[in-house]
Each structure stands twice: as structure tokens, then as C-alpha cells.
Amino acid sequence: MTNADLRSSADSVLARLVGDTTGAARLREDQWRAIEALVADKRRALVVQRTGWGKSAVYFVATSLLRERGAGPTVIVSPLLALMRNQVEAAARAGIRARTINSSNTEEWDTVQAEVAAGEVDVLLVSPERLNNPDFRDEVLPKLSATTGLLVVDEAHCISDWGHDFRPDYRRLRTMLAELPPGVPVLATTATANARVTADVAEQLGTGADTDALVLRGPLDRESLSLGVLRLPDAAHRLAWLADHLGELPGSGIVYTLTVAAAEEVTAYLRQCGHTVASYTGRTENAERMQAEEDLLANRVKALVATSALGMGFDKPDLGFVVHLGSPSSPIAYYQQVGRAGRGVAHAEVLLLPGREDEAIWQYFASVAFPPEEQVRRTLDALATAGRPLSLPALEPIVDLRRTRLEAMLKVLDVDGAVRRVKGGWTATGQPWVYEAERYAWVARQRAAEQHAMRDYATTAGCRMEFLRRQLDDEEAAPCGRCDNCAGARFGDAVSTGALDTARGELGRPGVEVEPRKMWPTGLAAVGVDLKGRIPQGELAFPGRALGRLSDIGWGNRLRPLLAAQAPDGPVPDDVANAVVSVLADWAKGPGGWASGEADAAARPVGVVTVASHSRPALIQSLAGRIAEVGRMPLLGTVEYTSEAADEQMSHTNSAQRVKGLHRALTVSPELAAALAAAGGPVLLVDDRQDTGWTLAVAARLLRRAGAEGVFPLVLAVQT
Template structure:
């Protein structure tokens, strides 16, 4: 392409940009670094990795490039994008530039056939695809080859997800390696991210080069001049909630309050609403329609804040977002930089505040526990598939593989890209190809995670510039003190809270009680491991809805309960304060809707006794809790559901549902004394245990008690996992 041709191309690119940003004067101009990326894609048909800060204009690069390539007769652009909110924003942005964009993702399954027909007819300029589609057998085998053959530009958004060195590695993204290999050599590829350090950048660039020559890497400075970073150290969860209630209206515009767990997001939302603030929650459990409404409300400034988990993450585009507050610290400074980058994109000043909590590290530890499994579990899975000789679904594999379903699926996706297994209709099959467990790499990734956690501890306590600290974590060679953060310019917020807000927060967080839903269906595939249970659990063998004092993942009772369940915590009698709280739970339960003291004519009878579950790890805690509940409730302690002889230590429980039921099925016995007491009791029993994770211990115990004559079983536990 001649210099004159490139000049004409640049003029066309600026014209597209003006339409994209809604500039009727046509005066908008691409920055030189944006033009360099577009030139590489359109004029030179290269593969490029753009690592630039949030708000730099990465989406402008691929929309302008799309328009220019389509004008040259190229096929549609395929954008692999990880979050639905991002897709919705980008479809709207494309329309402004006259670019026809459609999506294929989990929220619009009813439109897939229509969208694919429109793509085939040439009526679509941009197809946004969620990464999990890449691993769907029909899409992979029927749609992906056609896209690879016809696409004019492949865009990998949030490209750090490709790399398992990155903070947000997603196995579905690994399917892109296959697509990159299958693309014709003259099809340009653009990968974009705001959060890649040097190692991740090199890894992604290497993968981009697969089949397409060396990738061009365009990396810019990562400063965000509108952001003022700060940390407010507060003594406990009540003070953090009170601080939010007191200061939320002092923060500019509308914004996001990030929490580490779904439970915390719901707690914070409830509390702030009680204090008169207009907020909405946004988590992985939020219904899609409610998510859409929450996004629209924040975009329209009809709420002061969304209280969100990382489900909001990368995918929300509101240029005038005035603040981001983290109630709890993310485990990675790179993830933190990414989330705070949502703020201040179109305003001169935005506040970014971190309120770290004592519970943060326990939550980090939990999420770290779902890393890539040890080699013996991987080998066991490969053996099961090889021996099956047919496709196995996840439910069919669970009884034979000791992994939770989500972790099993993530592992299989990695093995699929590695060539050891293949996802087909009906499940997964073994390819018979040799596979090597890269223990050194997995150990190094785990070491990197630990280093990132230490970096977040250091960020919260550093006296140096906070923006410079984050930029250095991202290997930004241009990092210098920002002059804006609380360490550079002085803190803008104190740790003071009002007495009224603190009293209300303490009351809210000290309120005990969480409903415990019973298991109603047995896991599939139990017959394969010798357990004759399947389908719905008969009503006469089910537990009723129970109660727990709190969740380990919440910021109220969770903070008090976690030390009791720590690995090295000593066993001992239940503390008086915990007993008092459990009595409150019982009283609220009894008087609540459908409770035995509610006056409801259909309510169950009052519990007629207490049964405890034997424990290898906390026998004193559970035993004393059962005795105290029986004393306070003036009920007899009917006995203990004991272990059968030669039962394995239940402290080491399998991970997935089918394996747990297999282990528990023959673990307990109802002794003669307990059996007689159950038969004599004239009402249901309270089944007391210390902790509920999967719910299968309570389900199996309830079945045994009901079959032994119990009129009903009400589970009562100290803590639930989530």
C-alpha cells in the first residue's frame, strides 16, 4: 500500500471515528497509537496485541478497523468477549457508526439460529461471541470452521484471559488457539487488554503468533489521570458498613461498590437501603433481567451505586462513573487495577477507595482451592473416560471422579485444548493422545498467585504512591508518582463514623439466622458406585427447611464463625454468645411464617427433641451445642447419630455430590437407644451439626432418622459455607 493510499485510509478511519463517537462536525481524530493499530490490521493484515489502560479507546480500534475492512470486501469481524454487559455496550456503540452487530451468548439462545443465518447472508458486520461458545460441540464443529474461513477480523477482547499466568485465566479462551491456527494467513487478529504484565503480554503475543507470524505489540503507559486512589483502614465490618452509609453521598456521581462474595453484596445492599441509599445488587446469582435493569439504572444515574461482585468486572462501560469502592480487597493488584479502571473514563475526577477487611484472606484461600487439580485426579478422570468407551456427561463422571462439577468442567476444557479429551454431543470422550501434567508450570502459577496476594497486602499498607505501585505491578516502565492519591496528596477521607450508623450496622451484622434449604434430589449416577438411590428424595425421607447461625462467606457472623472452623482451631464447648445467638435463631424460626409457634394452622408441631451428629473433628463443640439447645428449649436430648464401625474419618470428605453420598451412605447408624427415643417422640426433631457445606450429610442423616421413626427433621447448624 502506497503512502497516498495510507493517507486516504487514515482519512476514512477518522470519518468512521466521528460517527462512532457521535461527532456531527467530523472533527474527531484518532490518536497516533490508535491509528498505528488500525493501520497494522487494515493495511498490513497483521496480528496485534494492544495493552492499554481502560478508557484508551481499544473498542474504537476494532470498530473503525471493521468498517474499513468491510468496505474492502472483507468478511464480518468476530469479537470474543467475556461478559454480557460488555456485549450490550458494544452493540449499541457499533450502531452509532452504522455497524451491524449481533451476539451469540447464554442470554439469547432463542436468537442463535437467526443470528447465524444473518451472518451467512452477509447481513452482520460484527459478531460478538462469548468464550464458552467456542467449546460448545455444535458451535465448534458447525459454526466455528465457517467463521474461521469467512471472518475478516478476529478480535480477542480481555486477552489476558488466554494466559494461565494471568489473574483471570478462563479455560474457554484456550479454544482460540485452534481458531488462530485455522485462520487464513491474511486475516488480521487484534487482542486487547488493560491488565497484562510483561509475562502475560509475552504469553499472549506468542499465542497470537500461532500460524500468523510475529505479533505486533503496542503497549502504552497505564496511568489514569482522573483517578484518586486511597485506602481507609477500619477496625471491623460494622465500621466499614457505617463508613459507607455516612460517606456514600459524599462520593462524586454514581459508582460501584465491589464485594468479594455474593453474601456480602446482599448484606451491604440491604443495609444501605435501610439507611436511605438507592442501591442495587449485581452478582453471579442475579437474574439476567435484573442485571439489565441494574445496568440501566446505573447508566441513567437512578441509583447511587451498584453493589457488585466481580460478575460486573470488565464488562460495564459508563464513562462518567464517579467512584469505585472495594469493601474487601481483591487477591490481585492486576484485578484491582482492572476493576477500578471502570471509574473516571469521561470525568476529570473519580474516587477509588479500598476498605480492606480481616476476612479477605480467608476468602482468597477459598477461591485458591479451586485451582487446577493434582495429577492423580486428572489421571483418574482420563482413565474413567478411556475405560467408558463412550461419551460421558459431567453427572455421569461425578460418581467416579472426586471433583466438584464446576472444577471438573474447567479441568476438562483445559484437557480438551491440550488434545487429551474432546467434548462431543452427549459429553466428553478420551482421544487416547498422551498428556503430560506440567507440574512445574502449575506450581509456578500458584507461586505467582501467592505473590499477588502479598502485593495486595503491601498496597493496603504502603506509604508510597498507590498508582505507581499498581503500574509497577503491571510492569509499566513509565510508572511515576501520581501526585493524586492519599499518600501523594494527603487523605481526603478519615476513618470516622457516626454513632447512629455504627449502632445500626452492628445490629444488622449481629442479626443471626440463615435459611438452610434441604436436598430434594439424589445425585445422578449413584448406581455406578454401588449406591441404590436415585431421583427425588421421598418426602417422608427428606429434611425440612432448616436454619444456620450464619454463612462463613458473610461479613457479619461469618467473621465470628470462621475462627471456630479454622484448620488448627481447638475443639471445645460452644461459647455462651453463640448459644444466645442460636436461641434467637430458634425463636425467630418458631415465630416466623410457617413456624411451629406462628399460629399458622398448617404449621408443623413443636420439635420434640434434639439429635446431634457424631463428629471426628469437633465432638465437644457439637455435643455441647446439642445439650445447650435442649436445655434452653426444654426438650430432651434424644441421642447422637453415630458412626458405623470402621467408618473412614469424615474430616476428609470427597469433593463432589455423588462421591459424598457414596461415602456417607453407610457412614452413620441409628443405635437402639436413639431408635427407641425417635419412636417415642411425639413430634419432629432438631438435627444439630456444626457445619454445612454440600448439604449431603444432613440429607443422609435426615433419611436415616425418618426411616427410624422420626416424625420430621429440622436441621440446625452453626455455619454454612456460602
């Protein structure tokens, strides 16, 4: 077949893919160059092109042509379920049979693998996490590598720890690449990679300058996007503005928030204002996510209020707007998210509404960087001396890392060859490993530079699209003529009194339920604590209350500065104390509350107990005193720290180590025990915040064992 015939066949596949019955569809020249390299020349290619350019068309058209020539199935490594679902539907339009293996369809894995083996699957979409699942890695991946006709790495910036969304699992692709038979083409695609990330990805995937590879990097301007920034006084004004103007925005779209709590708050408020919206976060159940995606695709909702869980690859060509309530920490991540809009329409609105809480949220996420060398070495030593695989729950109490951070660290070590995931957990390989302190520090500085750039984006007087393109090292960056700085602002900052009052009422409504810990963490025996399993009913705290979440945009904005590490200690402010009293009043009257009149309602608290604090004793004591005064209850005393507690390191990050420290450090004095016995009922347990819930759990256990008939935890804030 000549190249002209191949081009004609490729255009025919494209027509099926886009639903063109006229035969007028034609590949862009760079799309054709990539397909030609993959199909005719069996080369490797790296495509860095803007969202909406048509990267998926490249690998679907190439797949169809390769399959016609007898090649094995295409394997696409794809990071998000939403992206997978879009890709399966797009493939079907072109007559391409696509299946997935991911965390949401485990019951289908055997069937899918059998279909692949039988040659019934043209495209297999695999989540990067599967690449290091022991069964998949050892039994499925070798067979897959031997028969793959084309390997596609979608959202390839995830492979680079210089990028904004590094994922260690992606690095396992180097193993798969090494096992591919000679002549199997490889395609890597991304829309969000600057020059440094592009070079890193090219090197890792073998598509660098020293190989016979094709690198296609195009201009990143999105002619359909009109960018703008609207600075409003506070969260209430931002919500009110959105309620007033959401209906004016074109079509349907996405409202991004930085946290799950904010997404849930905004969704509730917009629904209250009559807007048809749905929430989409990392906590949303898979079935609800699928329904939300379908509703947005079918324009049954005006917007999804989403976190970054709805990000890469979600494909709705007519998405009319993207609004950010809060600024992402990276202009590259921001460009990636706004790229969801305007892919198939002439005009789409992109608006950033930055908030004063943004930087506090950035700092929190930055705090989960790669652990210090001491903790990494401790992990390697524990694995080396265990004599057996250790699971995450078994490792957690030994190395003092929270589970999500521990798992991420192990994945990096796995990629570096120092550990290996096997059935039953992780083992050390014994290979030498070097802690790349300079590299990790550079990445941290890079994150800080990105945050600085995002501040500059919000305040620049220059072209906003040009600014983003320069952040991505786009050499063709130039003023767009469309953004608010180029063409003038399209939206004013006025909000209606009604919307503002409703927003203030919604954000100012105090009270969050605090669910008590019900199970002791695993691994306590390994650290010398004789506690395990379910916490006995007689030692369990009742469900509690908090004034707000530190991650929300209502009370969170008031509580963050009050509870910040550098904040001075002092009496509780009147507005905070009054709001806590409102929480208590609503709590007492609510379902199951002590004043609800229900037969199974817990008895009314008969006294107030505090948790001792090294950093905020005045705040906690004054809060407890105000509660005792208003509730006409005695202040019974404090769960204290023992004299040996000064030797305990209380800044533990994982559950087992935290409980170990608290178990040894907290105590109920004889005087408090006597006061509990005399009071004869449940108590309110007052603390400043709940981070993990273990302080409240251990203190409640001590109080229950000392004679309290029940413990109602009450804190100012919860972390999430």
C-alpha cells in the same frame, strides 16, 4: 486509497462512534497505528493499554473500514454479557450492525447465524464458551473462520494461565487462528497484563516477536483516578462509613464485595439507610442484571453493589467512583476493576476498605486450583475405558471432583488435546498428556505472590498508582501526585453513631435459611448406592436454619475462626449460643414455624439430636445441650459413625462420592431409635456447619426411617 485518505476515513468513523458532530474527533497516534496495521497491512496486533484508552474504537473503526472494502464480518471473542451489551450499543452508534451469540440468547442463535451468512452482520460477538460447544465448534466455527474479516480477542489476558483471570475456553482460539485464511488480521486487546502475561498471549495468538506483528504497550497511568485506602476497625464500621459517605462520592459508581453473600448484605443495609442501590452478582438473574446495568448507566441508582461478575469491559465513561469493601487477591485484578471509573470524567474516587475476612476468602478461592495428577489420570482412564461419551454427571461420581472444578479441568485437558467435548459429553483422544506439576505449582506461587503484593498495596507509604503500575511492569511508572499518600487523605475514618448502630444491627442479625436437599445426586448406582431421583417426602428434612454464612461479613467473621480447621475444640461460646437461641425463637414464630399458629405449620420439635463429629464433638454437644436446656427438650442422642467408618474417606468433594461415604458411615443406634419412638414428634438435628447439605440429608433420612416425624436441621454456619 492512500494512507492519508484511510486516516481521514478512520477519523470520520470515530466521530460517529463517539457522537461527535463537529468533526473534531481524531484517533490517538497508537490507535491509528493499530488500525493501519489491521486494515492496510492485514497484520496481527496486540494492544496492551489502560482502561479508557479506546481499544474498542480500534476494532470498531477497523471493522467499518474493512467492511467498506468487502471483508467479511468481524468476530469478537468477548468474556462477559455486560461487555457484549455495551459493545453492541457502541457499534450501533457508528452504524455498525452487531449481534451476539451467548448463553443468554440461545433462542436467537439460528436467526443470528442466518443473518451472518446473508452478510447482514458487521460484528459477531461470541462468548469463549461457544468455541467449544460441539455444535458451534463443528458446524458454525468452520464457516465463520472461512469468512471472517477480522478476529478480535477482547480481554486477552484471559488466555494466559499466568494471568489473574485465566479461562480455559479462551485457549480454543488457537484452533480458530489456525483455520483463518491467509491475510486475515487479528487484534488482541487487554488493559491488565504484565510482561509475562503479554509474552504468553503474544505467543499463543501468533502475535509474538517471531511474526510480522505489531505490539503496542502503553503507559498505564489513569490521570483521573485518585486512589486511597481506609483501614477501619471492623465490618460494621466499614458499612457505616459507606452509609455516611456514599452521597459525597461523585456521580454514581460501583461498590465491589468479594462474595455474593456480602453483596446482598451491603445492598440490604444501604437501602435501609435510604440509598438507592442494586445488587449485581453471579446469582442475579439475567433480566435483573440488564436492568441494573441500565439503571447505573442512566444514573438512576447511586451504586451497584457487585461481585467480580461486574468486571471487564463494563463501559460507563462518567462512572464517578469505585469502592472495594474487601480487598481482591491480586493487584492486577484490582487495577482492572478500578479501571471502570473515570474514563470520561476529570476526577473519580477509588477507595479500598480492606477487611479481616479477606484472606480467608482468598484461601477459599485458591483451594480450587488444578487437581492433583491422580484425579486427572482417573478422569482420563474413565473416559478411555467407557466406550462412549461421558457427561459431567456421569463422570462426577467416578473421579471425585465437584462439578465446576471437574468442568474446568476438562477444558484444560481439551485445550491440551487429551480429551474432546462431543455431543453427549466428553471422550478421551488417546493422545499422550503430561501433568505439568512444575507449571501448576508456579501458578500457585504466583497467586501467593499476588496476595502478598495486595497486602503491601494496602499498607504502602508510597504512591499507590505507581505501585499498581509496577505490578503490571509499566516501565514508565512514577508517583501520581493524586493518591492519598501523594496528596493526603481525602476521607477521614469517622462514622456516625446512628449508621454504626444500624450496621451492627444488620450484621448482627442472626439467622439464614437452610434449604434441604430434595434430589439425590446422579450417578449413585455407579458407586454402589441404590438411591436416585427425588428424595421421598417421608425421608426429607424440613427447611432448616443456620446462624450465618461463612462468606458474609457479619456472623461470618465470628464463625470463621471458630470453625477453622486449626481451631481448638471446646464448649460453644456464650455469644454464639445466645444468638442460636435467637434464631430458634425467630424461626418458631416465622411463617411455617412450629409456633406460628398456621394450620400447616410443622409440629414443635420434641427433642434434640446431634451429628457425630470427629473434629468438634465438644462444640456440637455443648451447643445441643444449651438448646435442649433452653427449649426444655430432651437430648435424644447422636447420629453416629459406624465402626467401619474409619475406613471411609469422608473428604469427598463431589456429591455422589460424598453421599456414598455418608450412606455407609452414618447410622442410628437402637437406643436413639427407641428414644425417637418414645418422643413421638419431629426433632432438631444439630451440626456445626453445612458445606454440601448431604450430611444433613443422609442423617435426616436415617432419622425419618427410624421413626422421627420430622427433622429440622440447625447448624452454626453454611459455606455460601
